Amino acid sequence: MERGNHPQPTVFVIFGAGGDLTWRKLVPALHNLYLDGHLPEHLAVLGVDSKALGEEKFREHLREGVDQFSRRGKTKKKEWDEFASRLSYLGGDFAEPQTGEALADRLQTFDQEWDIEANRIFYLAIPPALVETVAGQLAKLGLCKDCRRDRLVVEKPFGHDLASARALDRTLTGMFAESQIYRIDHYLGKETVQNLLAFRFANALFEPIWDRRYIDQVQITVAETVGVGHRASYYEHAGALRDMVQNHLLQILCLIAMESPVSFAADEIRNKKVDVLRAIHPIRPEKVHNFAVRGQYGKGRLGDREIPGYRQEEGVALRSSTETFAALRLFIDNWRWQGVPFYLRTGKRLAAKVSQVSILFRPVPHQSFPATAVENWQPNRLVIRIQPEEGITLRIQAKQPGTRMVLGPVDMQFCYRDAFRTTTPEAYETLLLDVMRGDATLFMRADQVETAWSVIAPVLETWESVPPADFPDYRPDSWGPETADALLTQDGRNWFAPVLSEKDGEDENP
Ligand SMILES: NC(=O)c1ccc[n+]([C@@H]2O[C@H](COP(=O)([O-])OP(=O)(O)OC[C@H]3O[C@@H](n4cnc5c(N)ncnc54)[C@H](OP(=O)(O)O)[C@@H]3O)[C@@H](O)[C@H]2O)c1
Numbered sequence: 001m002e003r004g005n006h007p008q009p010t011v012f013v014i015f016g017a018g019g020d021l022t023w024r025k026l027v028p029a030l031h032n033l034y035l036d037g038h039l040p041e042h043l044a045v046l047g048v049d050s051k052a053l054g055e056e057k058f059r060e061h062l063r064e065g066v067d068q069f070s071r072r073g074k075t076k077k078k079e080w081d082e083f084a085s086r087l088s089y090l091g092g093d094f095a096e097p098q099t100g101e102a103l104a105d106r107l108q109t110f111d112q113e114w115d116i117e118a119n120r121i122f123y124l125a126i127p128p129a130l131v132e133t134v135a136g137q138l139a140k141l142g143l144c145k146d147c148r149r150d151r152l153v154v155e156k157p158f159g160h161d162l163a164s165a166r167a168l169d170r171t172l173t174g175m176f177a178e179s180q181i182y183r184i185d186h187y188l189g190k191e192t193v194q195n196l197l198a199f200r201f202a203n204a205l206f207e208p209i210w211d212r213r214y215i216d217q218v219q220i221t222v223a224e225t226v227g228v229g230h231r232a233s234y235y236e237h238a239g240a241l242r243d244m245v246q247n248h249l250l251q252i253l254c255l256i257a258m259e260s261p262v263s264f265a266a267d268e269i270r271n272k273k274v275d276v277l278r279a280i281h282p283i284r285p286e287k288v289h290n291f292a293v294r295g296q297y298g299k300g301r302l303g304d305r306e307i308p309g310y311r312q313e314e315g316v317a318l319r320s321s322t323e324t325f326a327a328l329r330l331f332i333d334n335w336r337w338q339g340v341p342f343y344l345r346t347g348k349r350l351a352a353k354v355s356q357v358s359i360l361f362r363p364v365p366h367q368s369f370p371a372t373a374v375e376n377w378q379p380n381r382l383v384i385r386i387q388p389e390e391g392i393t394l395r396i397q398a399k400q401p402g403t404r405m406v407l408g409p410v411d412m413q414f415c416y417r418d419a420f421r422t423t424t425p426e427a428y429e430t431l432l433l434d435v436m437r438g439d440a441t442l443f444m445r446a447d448q449v450e451t452a453w454s455v456i457a458p459v460l461e462t463w464e465s466v467p468p469a470d471f472p473d474y475r476p477d478s479w480g481p482e483t484a485d486a487l488l489t490q491d492g493r494n495w496f497a498p499v500l501s502e503k504d505g506e507d508e509n510p
Contacts, residue, residue: 007436009042009118011110013103015094015134016125017047017058021155023065025186026125027087029428031066031075034083036425038433042114046106048090048099058089071423094130100137107143120144121435123153132171139175153182153435156247157238158444161460162453169446182435183444187248189427189434191416192390194442196255196357197269199384199392206382207260209361211336216379217491219343219358220252221498222386223350227297227308227476228324232315240326241294241456241463244346247444249328250277250452252386253342256357257332266441270448277451281331288462290490295325295481297349298472307349307476321467324348325480328459329487341491345484349476354498355386369407376408383499390416390424393499411499 012030014022033039047058063084067074090106092099111117122138124131131154135144144150154172159165172181187193200207209215222244228235235243254273261268283291299309310316310324325347332342361380369377381395392414400406416424434442473481479495488494 005437007038007040007119007433009040009114009116010044010121010436011107011118012043012045012121012123012432012436013048013107014045014123014125015048015130016127017089018049018051018053018061019125021125022047023062024069025426025428026123026432027062028066028070029426029432031070031080031083032072032425032429033433034086035072035079039436042110042116042118043086044110044118045087046090046103047087048092048094048103050091050093052091053089055087055089059084059087062087071426094126094134094137097137100141100143104141104143117146117149119149119151119436119438121151121153123435125155128155128157131168135172135175144176144180147177147180150176151180151182151435151438152176153184156183156185157242158183158247158449159453160237160242162450162457165450165453169450173446178446179440181446182440183446183449184431185247185251185444186427186431188251188442188444189429189431190386190390191424191430192384192386193252193255194430195390195416196252196384200255201260212338212340214361215340216360216362217341217343217493218253218256219360219496220249220256220345220356221358221495222249222252222346222355223352223479223498224346224348225350225353225477227349228310228313228316230314232313236316236320236322239294239322240324240346240348241292241460245326245328245344246452246456249344249346250455251444252357253330253344256359257337257342259336264441266439266443267445269441270445274445274448274451275334276332277448277455279332279334279337280455281333283455283458285458285462288459291329291487292459292463293325293327293481293483293487294323294463294468295347295474295484296320296322296468296471297324297347297474297476300476302477309472310348311472321471323463323468325350325474325484327480327484327487328456329491330455341493343488343493343495345480345495347474347480349474351477351479352498352500353388354500356498357384357386358382358496358498359384360496369405373405373407376406378409381496385499 014026016022030045063075063080090102092102107120122144124134126134138144144152159168254276257276258272261272296310299312300307311318311320327345330342359382363379367374377397383393385391394412395409397407398410400408431442
């Protein structure tokens with residue numbers, strides 16, 4: 001189905017409807033889609049959860065979430081009441097067959113009431129350990145057997161490593177067609193991440209120089225200022241490499257490095273992205289230290305605030321070896337990128353909340369200006385800011401005002417918010433609408449997920465077999481451990497200081 005179509009009549013079933021994701025993200029996104037007129041006339045949102053909530057309590061609870069987290073701010077009574085009339089609740093344990101049977105009855109009722117065979121979306125907003133249970137119930141009851149109408153949405157993490165990701169894919173694809181499975185990585189729904197495709201493939205300017213002949217290096221930074229917060233029980237078993245690099249950072253790398261797609265068909269774009277992952281030069285286990293660095297934040301001060309170290313956070317083991325910082329140095333073995341390093345870093349408690357891609361171009365082949373003119377000269381640098389202040393900065397050289405020829409860098413800025421003067425939809429709005437339209441372009445296919453796990457597998461295995469000797473090894477409010485600098489200095493390069501705007505540094509979800 002083409003992007004842009006209006007969705008067909010839909011029953012949107014949320015498993016885990018009493019949980020955090022539903023409260024903070026899914027229902028605020030559905031509410032905005034509803035207000036923006038993107039949802040079908042025949043729409044029902046059915047929450048399934050073990051919590052003892054009646055229909056009214058469920059609606060009240062969701063309204064609080066929308067009031068708190070929607071980009072539109074507080075709900076208005078009339079609008080909310082209209083939307084809420086489409087929300088219903090089914091209490092029960094996912095593992096109990098009665099829950100599935102009650103769900104099947106409800107689904108049938110909608111079809112009968114509407115006199116239509118509605119599309120059915122089963123959104124698994126549940127702990128990863130329950131995915132197979134719920135998917136199994138759906139398959140057993142034949143609730144997801146129509147490939148055109150029935151879709152299953154699975155949240156990250158998709159497995160814990162390559163073996164578990166493969167096992168999960170085998171289970172899911174044993175019950176559903178791959179085209180029915182929407183693996184969601186909310187990062188791909190962000191406007192600026194999508195804008196990477198527009199920037200690269202809708203402009204003639206950059207594509208001819210987008211290769212090893214003109215580009216010296218690419219750096220991808222996704223930094224958070226927050227610590228682990230309430231996520232310790234999950235994060236202790238994940239760490240930065242699994243939590244951020246395997247999915248978000250490698251996806252950004254794919255968008256930067258992929259070949260131009262022949263069309264915008266979902267599989268065409270996903271094929272091109274998988275090609276990049278497959279071309280990443282494998283890291284040999286005995287060479288991991290040359291290609292990967294890990295770190296963990298210690299305690300420190302932020303202004304007059306004491307900041308606990310990772311090991312002092314609630315739910316974290318006293319001698320935890322979980323990394324809260326990870327950096328990789330990757331190479332892509334193909335004609336376009338041979339020899340160009342891609343440096344990736346991510347971490348918690350870093351000096352700013354910022355996600356950006358910096359692309360450094362090679363120096364001009366011949367410097368014709370006198371030596372005195374080029375003392376401040378810098379190569380061109382393109383910075384794609386993904387968040388929080390979405391936009392693009394191009395650093396060029398200009399003559400400094402004055403009577404002498406002196407060159408210096410200046411920035412050309414494109415700021416998404418100023419250029420379009422409109423609020424952009426939240427990533428979940430884009431993604432939920434795409435699921436309803438049946439457009440899988442921004443979702444992860446099984447082979448993408450597995451190839452991404454293969455890229456980091458040698459690092460994960462090596463790190464697991466050799467506990468870190470020097471944790472904690474970086475201060476809060478820094479840019480990570482010193483070893484991260486050494487990763488680049490071996491190539492005679494340095495990390496760039498991110499281009500920050502006034503909004504950068506705020507704490508939000510990555
Ligand atoms: N929260 C986020 O911002 C976020 C972001 C990205 C991805 N995710 C992913 O989204 C998924 C959901 O996350 P979440 O934070 O919303 O989790 P959550 O807050 O734990 O929500 C899960 C809900 O499912 C219910 N539940 C658990 N087992 C059940 C069972 N056997 N039968 C019926 N109900 C059951 C839970 O009820 P109880 O609380 O009573 O057990 C809870 O209400 C996870 O895979 C997570 O990794 C979440």
